[in-house]
């Protein structure tokens with residue numbers, strides 16, 4: 001039987017945080033993409049997208065990771081990361097840093113990679129053209145849009161489409177605020193080093209996010225970024241709340257066999 | 261010396277403690293948080309509705325046009341300013357140039373003193389807040405009375421504004437009632453003893469209190485939303501009509517205007533008068549739009565002074581990344597959508613410009629020398645919500661990150677070691693070379709194994725600096741095997 005990913009070779013950009021803290025997410029990406037027919041490579045030259053440096057103001061340091069990124073992925077047509085945030089960094093910060101450094105050659109190399117770097121949800125929906133990835137996940141799930149997926153990488157409705165096509169999944173939206181606006185779009189308060197530099201504000205923000213999540217009665221909260229989920233999950237865990245944080249990729253990779 | 265007007269809190273804004281310290285204090289105030297949350301969420305939703313009425317495409321066209329006009333102004337600022345001076349002068353106004361706050365204040369003080377008055381009335385104006393004009397006047401024996409309702413609440417409350425459009429956003433009605441009852445009598449017509457906290461009743465008390473001040477004032481001070489170079493026209497948009505009173509009743513009008521407020525032609529207004537009300541008060545059109553071009557004999561003020569203020573604007577102009585911050589039309593949409601502002605309010609920012617525009621613009625105008633200015637760029641989770649709502653499309657997150665870069669470079673150029681720069685140096689070594697990263701992953705895996713042996717799945721409270729995270733949130737223990745390790749074991753051979 002032919003598969004949407006037949007003949008497509010994908011370089012997996014695991015992202016540093018997943019590599020060290022959340023290996024199950026890139027493993028899920030591998031499983032999912034292979035199930036859809038893709039060939040998956042993991043280039044060992046990869047490290048980090050550098051946004052922690054760049055966002056904290058350390059451009060020179062961020063620039064070193066632009067070089068590692070370009071060196072590692074240059075030979076691939078499709079680079080897929082389970083992170084709207086890291087993809088956003090590649091698309092916007094890498095060109096900015098190359099320009100800042102006045103490095104024309106690097107800028108040219110970066111600009112070639114920008115349109116070839118995809119968030120998982122974009123790759124599935126836009127490149128492979130699938131929303132039903134054959135997943136099965138018999139649980140009540142809510143979704144946090146994450147700021148960078150939503151407003152920087154602009155993944156739009158794709159994660160919703162993917163979740164809605166998962167068999168057995170009972171999807172529940174995060175509630176609207178008292179003025180009728182969707183709270184799914186509000187920041188969870190992570191913000192990288194923001195959570196360390198302004199911990200009190202960060203905690204005030206995540207507390208509200210967690211309250212909204214609990215109000216849905218969901219068993220799982222999912223998102224396209226483990227950094228935000230680590231923030232949300234960290235508070236859920238501290239409160240011993242009965243909700244688990246899980247990356248979108250892990251839901252999409254699940255099948256009936258896993259449930260059995 | 262006894263004061264003429266209510267004293268604001270002591271100290272200068274620029275001497276504020278760092279943002280984190282102020283934020284902690286404000287977060288501890290549940291009334292403030294409730295007031296702010298209610299106000300920002302309500303206005304957010306209304307703005308969204310008003311913008312959607314225009315239609316996504318038309319709104320985007322307006323935003324594009326606004327950004328282009330403002331960028332043209334920035335490119336040719338010198339030309340437009342000279343043209344403005346010429347048209348204003350031709351129409352009977354006197355133009356003054358002020359390099360900084362001290363010069364601007366001195367000009368206004370001299371003008372007011374020459375009129376031999378003890379009182380002036382004021383229209384709400386951000387630039388006069390910025391230069392702290394009221395306190396300069398007070399020090400020179402002149403009482404400046406704020407006539408905007410919310411500014412009046414702030415002034416009578418011995419307080420500082422906490423929002424650029426709704427300066428008393430941090431107050432609820434019962435607080436306003438108490439302030440009016442306590443203070444109005446000390447500075448003019450008292451509030452009626454049976455004052456309720458019904459908004460129309462409160463507004464009526466303010467109106468009565470202000471009436472005598474309007475009628476007695478010989479000099480008014482205003483800002484200006486726009487200054488049209490082509491026609492020498494100053495424009496103010498407002499909601500209450502107090503501005504209209506100040507602009508028409510007194511004999512002398514002094515308008516203090518930032519140099520970035522100039523617009524090339526009268527036609528350009530069309531764009532901004534559509535964008536501003538919908539973005540600020542979420543109205544289709546603001547109730548009062550006043551325009552005045554010089555002097556009209558027998559009608560309105562017969563003496564008009566326009567003070568054009570730089571106060572750091574040319575410094576921002578010279579910064580290629582910071583420059584678009586000068587497009588700002590002070591609508592406050594970015595404040596209202598900001599999750600950080602929503603929780604801490606404007607006082608935490610140590611600047612008259614709080615919220616996203618505050619942390620983008622203040623370090624451009626004032627520099628990054630004081631502790632508050634060094635901390636401001638970091639008062640942001642980079643959620644990007646502000647960039648989406650800004651009617652003039654200021655890339656706020658980019659300017660904020662750029663300001664962080666200025667702070668980081670300043671830190672690195674200091675000789676003493678910082679925990680942060682040391683950590684950043686170490687992580688650069690790790691991520692520069694995949695081999696180094698692999699070593700780091702192995703280490704994490706070993707600690708993960710050790711923790712697993714102890715059956716530790718997650719880490720609770722930890723020592724500083726991680727305590728900033730772990731005081732309220734758990735951290736998962738690292739797994740025993742990194743992804744890379746797993747791939748090596750399970751996939752390498754298979755390929």
Ligand code: SF4
Nearest residue numbers: 588589591592594650
């Ligand atoms: S930065 Fe933009 S959104 Fe914020 S006040 Fe200025 S114009 Fe309005």
